[in-house]
Amino acid sequence: MVRLAILASGNGTNAQRISEYFSGNSQVSVDCIVYNKRDAFVAERARKLGVPAYYFGRADFYDNGRVLQFLKERGIDWVILAGFLWLVPEDILKAFPNRIINIHPALLPNYGGKGMYGHHVHEAVIANKESESGITIHIVDNHYDRGTILFQAKCELTAADTPDTLADKIHQLEQRYFPEVIEKTVLQ
Numbered sequence: 200m201v202r203l204a205i206l207a208s209g210n211g212t213n214a215q216r217i218s219e220y221f222s223g224n225s226q227v228s229v230d231c232i233v234y235n236k237r238d239a240f241v242a243e244r245a246r247k248l249g250v251p252a253y254y255f256g257r258a259d260f261y262d263n264g265r266v267l268q269f270l271k272e273r274g275i276d277w278v279i280l281a282g283f284l285w286l287v288p289e290d291i292l293k294a295f296p297n298r299i300i301n302i303h304p305a306l307l308p309n310y311g312g313k314g315m316y317g318h319h320v321h322e323a324v325i326a327n328k329e330s331e332s333g334i335t336i337h338i339v340d341n342h343y344d345r346g347t348i349l350f351q352a353k354c355e356l357t358a359a360d361t362p363d364t365l366a367d368k369i370h371q372l373e374q375r376y377f378p379e380v381i382e383k384t385v386l387q
């Protein structure tokens with residue numbers, strides 16, 4: 200069994216979709232959800248799904264190694280970033296070389312980097328009057344949004360689109376493709 204840990208910071212729609220997709224799967228399982236904002240709605244989703252969820256703060260990620268120790272103790276094989284908004288600490292990167300996958304709500308290398316997350320991305324895309332946007336699923340390295348790209352999917356934009364309508368289009372792409380791409384990648 201390939202064991203996944205999902206890291207999330209907020210709403211958790213991707214974490215939920217991934218958990219549901221792999222529920223009952225004989226080869227891949229979501230072992231746990233780790234979140235880094237105490238009031239993140241993802242914790243409530245995890246409770247309803249019956250997936251164990253654990254809160255860790257900044258020091259646990261960056262100073263005392265608790266998150267890495269936790270991932271090791273649980274025998275995690277791959278780490279999935281699903282709306283996780285901090286840079287992955289060096290010790291975790293080293294312990295999971297090319298085994299951390301992120302989803303970004305734009306067509307990287309455009310609209311990536313520090314500060315480019317969630318709605319900020321959609322606002323920038325709309326402000327620049329782009330004719331398309333999309334999602335990028337990629338391997339994580341020690342820079343924001345820069346690792347090897349595994350998959351991209353696009354959506355068209357019209358003059359009528361707003362950051363909110365774009366966010367809806369992006370969420371649809373994420374829900375449709377992220378679990379499948381994870382499955383293919385971790386079973387390769």
Ligand code: GAR
Nearest residue numbers: 210211212213282302303304316317
């Ligand atoms: C998703 O759209 C994801 O692509 C984005 O945050 C959202 C989280 O939604 N990630 C980033 O912006 C990473 N730079 P969710 O919590 O409902 O899954």
